[in-house]
Amino acid sequence: MADFFKSVRFKIILAITALLTGAMIYSVTTGGFSTTSSYVFEMVFAPVKAASSRLSDRIRRSLDMMMNAEKYYDENRQLKEQIAALYGQMADYDKLVTENGDLRTMLELHEEHEDYRFSPPCTVIARSTNDPFASFTVDKGADDGIEPGDPVITQNGIIGVCSEVSPGTCKVRTIFHPKTSIGAYTVRTKTEGLISGGYDMSADGKVKFEHIDKDADIEPGDIVLTSGSENFPASQLVGVVESVDIETNGLSKYAMVTPAADPRTVQGVFVVIDYSIDEVTAVKNAAKAEGDAP
Amino acid sequence: MELKARKERSHMIIRVLIFVFLMIFSYILMLTVSSTAALPSMLIPCAICFAMREQPMAAAVYGMVCGLFLDSAYNMLPGLSAVILMWTSMMCSLLVNNVLRKNIFNFICMDAVACFLHGGLHYVLYYYVWGYDPDKQILFRIFLPEFIVSNIAGIVLYILTGIITRRFGAVSEHYIEERNS
Structure with a gap:
């Protein structure tokens, strides 16, 4: 030897x-x-x-x-x-006209985010083995304009952020990961808080909406959107509040949120490679003004 | 003698090809099988099995390649598992060639040490130091089951590599010229 x-x-x-x-x-x-x-x-x-x-x-x-x-x-x-x-319902023409109106509203909402610049559609090519936070790799990278920290979304809602980028691939850290903290608010009462993940929650497919004011009005069924920052665009759907409880310290509330898009099963995503910060500020101000209104 | 050398060379090539195929198969299995339960880290017992059947230098190379595959599968820092497995494989090979007997008990012990080293470092560097697992749930629900199933999968791999080595290992002395002379 x-x-x-x-x-x-x-x-x-x-x-x-x-x-x-x-x-x-x-x-x-x-x-x-x-x-x-x-x-x-x-x-x-x-x-x-x-x-x-x-x-x-x-x-x-x-x-x-x-x-x-x-x-x-x-x-x-x-x-x-x-x-x-x-086939029977198709006879109800008036209803279809109303639905058409709703779709027009959705289209207007889409036009509000004209400042978004998306990467080409990305496909999930690998999932990290035994990762409790369900991180994965997609088939687009720096060659498609993706940079570390870019938000990753689907049509249903947010998924996470790009954590590491190589020319042809990109590793995505999901919203289940404790490191991914996103500012968010509820649509109904404009209650603000922070979305973060953890092992307990990711096992159940949920995220935590924390640092909510103790007296805030928040209840199951409330829809949660991103409040926007330099790191994440505003008004992206996060999910729906499942349950609300008081933190053990008794100083604030927290809510368990079921994400609208589940990173564990997603097959295709988009990376937002550019968006206007002004848009974020505008949405924040609008939300604040609406919240202050009597 | 030349025929014997040729036969040994062809055995070695076949053996290497089968080991590489096993490595790639384990890697694909780790990447593609989706399960709520913890999956075995097949590449670690793979490297230890190869180490028990080969010389230290070859064992180190197999260990390094298995480690690089492992880094890719776990999305870990490229090279971390490679260094760990390269050294554990080399040490295993040295121990088996000089000190220990080549049996399943020793394999399980060495496999357990390798799994413990890799899993321990993975857990500490990626979860523990960042405070992602205050209740040790990730440790007990993911890393511990992974450690156990990896060792169980290792037993199957050990038997399989044993069959391969017996079939494509060193050529026995009673071969052609020796038999004739």
């Missing part, structure tokens, strides 16, 4: 160790942007991750079809019944 420690081979192992340690130290000193070693690392592993993701999706789909054939048969029958009922 002593001969091995004196051999050239052992010196090679020492050299590789020094190289890897140097790369690690360099990695931790860069703020979010992947280092050259990480670039190479992600370049090598991104195609493997994407291929394995596609393979597992195909296997899962096939297994699902085989195992749940009876369930799908029943669902199909139910859906056919529903379609028949919907």
